[in-house]
Amino acid sequence: MPASLVRESEVDVLVIGAGPAGLMCANGLAKAGVNVRIIDQRPSKVAAGQADGIQPRTIEVLQSYGLAERLLREGNQMHMAAFYNPSPKGGIMRTGRAPDITAPTARYPFEVTLHQGAIEAIFLDSLSSMGVSVERPIIPTAVELDQNPIVLKDPQSHPIKIVLQHLDASEGQSETEIVYAKYLVGADGAHSWVRKSFGISMDGEQTDYIWGVVDMVPSTDMPDIRNKCAIHSDNGSCMVIPREGDKIRLYIQLTDADVLDPHTRRVDKARVTPQRLLDVAKKSFRPFRIETDGEIDWWTLYIIGQRVASKFSVHERVFIAGDACHTHSPKAGQGMNASMNDAHNLIWKLTHVLRGWADMSLLKTYEFERRKYAQDLIAFDKSFSALFSGKPRTDDNQEGVSHEEFVEAFQTFGAFTSGIGIHYAPSLVVNTTHQSAARNLVIGQRMLPHVFVRAADARPVELHDLLPADARFKLLVFTGAPSAAQLARVHSLAEDMARPEGALRVHAHAMDVLAISAGTKDDVDYTDIPEVFRSHWSKVLVDDSDMFGRTGGGGYEAYGIDARGALVVVRPDGYVAMVAPFEHHRDIDRYFESFMRAL
Template identity: 90%
Template sequence: MPASLARESEIDVLVVGAGPAGLMCANGLAKAGVNIRIIDQRPAKVAAGQADGIQPRTLEVLQSYGLAERLLREGNHMHMAAFYNPSPKGGIVRTGRAPDITAPTARYPFEVTLHQGAIEAIFLDSLASMGVTVGRPIIPTSIELDQNPVTLKDPQSHPIKAVLKHLDAPEGQSDTEVVYAKYLVGADGAHSWVRKSFGITMDGEQTDYIWGVVDMVPDTDLPDIRNKCAIHSDNGSCMVIPREGDMIRLYIQLADADVLDPRTRRVDKARVTPQRLLDVAKKSFKPFRIETSGEIDWWTLYIIGQRVASKFSVHERVFIAGDACHTHSPKAGQGMNASMNDAHNLIWKLTQVLRGWADMSLLKTYEFERRKYAQDLIAFDKKFSALFSGKPRTDDNEDGVSHEEFVEAFQTFGAFTSGIGIHYPPSAIVDPTHQAAARNLVVGQRMLPHVFVRAADAHPVELHDLLPADARFKLLVFTGAPGAAQLARVRALAEDMARPGGALGAHARALDVVAVSAGTKDEVDYTDVPAVFRPHWSRVLVDDTDVVGRTGGGGYEAYGIGLAGALVVVRPDGYVGLVVPFEHHREVDRYFASFMRAP
């Protein structure tokens, strides 16, 4: 090919940015068989530092893609938090300990900490196993979106023209490439080129709080160094995050005099060194000692900014995710988690539209759900940052933050920080009309984990493991109490749902089915369940304990489902979309008909 000619190609989705959001998106789409490209301007992945905390809900999400096991093996598990406040004798004293996460329904009731480079490596290795590599170093130099309404309404058209520049192209070869894409995802960070190219603004403000971050192996006599620590001292605030191996991360609150240029009043990183950050931390730690006997692994400065993009998509063809559409403080451990969950929300919607299963209207729910979440996150972050950065309450400062006030907020916010309490509002894919049919499975929240037992072989199974992120909806049929009368109801239900116009008749390709009986392992045969409700012998469960009585049982009660049974529709991202009693089963047909396309 002559050097003057650009290479051209057509793909389904172009992902710009190979941080956590971009890698999550690329991995999920590739796993679903979507033809993707992912590019990044960095010549190599992150080596150290950056984001490092994975919350309980994100662990459940990664498990649904088959990626949690390695993270759990390599990362540090953080179970407990300790709180230190000013001592009447000077310095600090521990005022209490509490669970790090207040999320009783979490499958993994702890955080996992591991540096971002190692987390990205999990995704990169998964992508490599599917023959996908990140194109680096490559930047987009222009993006055009065809505004023709006919083109935009055709989900299989390629209305996006992206010109890419290869920054390390060999001499004599073209450094330019043209990609025509059906969809584009901008996951290119807080200074997103994609966002700016489409004139999307970031709305919000910057706080006055300045913090330093240091990753190191500590030499200390603080007894809680392997717990998360929130330290409020008269010399400033500090947070300790234990990390993989013997490493910790210190978040250190800085005074203006430490970092601002006195002439410009701007942050001057040249005024700060890792040792200087450690010297500031030492004052907060007194009377405890904090040193490092080795090298500082990574360090940085940041000013807390809390902003949300004015919109998350352009004509449902160009989407932004992660830091490109929301920024906030890192101390609550939400940045990487919010970013990956943006991608998780988008992956299945793009896949269903590309497969021709769903109408393009489904893509509107990405911004509807994730922008509302981002706004809630900013509201939370403002409160949490103010509490954490505020002066502690003392006799001389009665308006300061008390220990009780901080711990109460820490625990109250637990459902939010863990990701367990995320609640999507009503829409075409969230219908709470019949919530009473499964009282504790909140429509719009993620499906609760629970251990059941397989009817075929009495093997205990975590229900979440039967809900993989494979872009298909899951229909959970709680068949109710065993017995001839109830079984007749279940058979009639199966026959009607399998009719040509029924959900299982019209949308079988997009639906997987799991049946759960309220009977025991001794009395239920998996073959009792109608064939349409048992696509495989492993998909029939009973609400009973395992053979030694150690696990399982109580699922119907935990979910708030009666012995008359119920139907639960779980979205491909693991969130409950609909619950109905048997007598309203045609609501399931209407639910899918509102956004799905018949074959």
């Protein structure tokens, strides 16, 4: 084809891969007004199966983008877990029940299960409402990154040249397109073309555990079929995940004899059928019956591989996210959650740099934060997978995994599996200097949810609802007790923070301000708060219960803030960036000066 017929275009961010990580990334960037394109090689979206579990922290994240309501409406909620172990009489017996999630501070203290296609549809519809659609089927065939340091250091340059092939180009239309991008995000799965193109290795190993997965509507007499079930039987392990409607998912541990070709010792999927998987599950369920009245909705096999990419970015221009940079077993329900939270971490950082709000150094914190998390995830996954895949302890096998050991691990890991315990280490965007000013708001962890009451109209509000993922930092001014002396301190603080060279003025475009008083709805007027601390009448809150005492109150105590007040900076992704007592408020100026640019 003549070069003149090859299409050429420019874009701020090109996202390759329209799975959960790519869709989250494209949606967040589009919502922030970034010029973004997303491509995928699949001709159509996922119809069934794949990942299906959304953890409590991820629900909070989706809520911050305005997407949680539909998820909660369409999905199944998992509140309780049941544990089954070998019975002295043969077969299995229930040995206990426990909360599915051990995350007492979670706003949504449960998991939501819904098949990946329905989860992706939430993003696809959101993107469509902003005029963005997944372009498919398209594959990338070549990529070049300009190595000129001057070009790379210019955040508005287009150093990435990528060649795309449109697989279903109409007659007369060029199949080939050359795209010049400022930034590239590879969210293209475990076999990532982007990762391979830049020679990024995946470090780790493959385990010997082989599992089958079946989605179906069960016919059973097992009483816990609508709870998460961890089944350890003498015939192997099995996990039950209740799903939307009447569906369930079964994770079924397989033996080498079930799946390996006896000559090559490789997994031979042709040796396995969904009915064969169900037959294996039936042995683990005895004495309970498990059948399906209808068709198997979806099924697959997998061998657990636990790997982390050696790096997550190239010159802060090319990034990888999701399965492209970490793979692990699906039984703890982390894959899709980790993937979407990679994107959530990257979205605001790219937005700030593209808008000229922040220096490109901010982009280095993506790999620093998310690679450490991925490594922690692999360490957790190895422990959990070994426990789950291990033989149960019995009179004949004292070396096996005991019920108590498994439940303790299940609950200990709760903060991790729920996503609530994700903790980013000190960096350019995490400053732990004044942690004591808000003892229970752990700097580097997500802002704790809490119900406060609006001073103007006594309406109870969940603080998380006032911290949307809109690419802006939130400054929470805990103004303390409503005494005359304390109010004088607040007004003095406001006067100094409002000076022209202060962060509150210099970065006003990138910051929203809320005030939270320790007073009651009866004794605080929203107009008592200095204007610089009340960006809107709805953003002055009191730490009190609602008019009928049903919700709210106790926020200062929950956050570990005393009556003298404190300043809390929350990042655009909802994580606590720093806290400071009034006397050290200028440390906030220095925090922003370290990576933000004055417009």
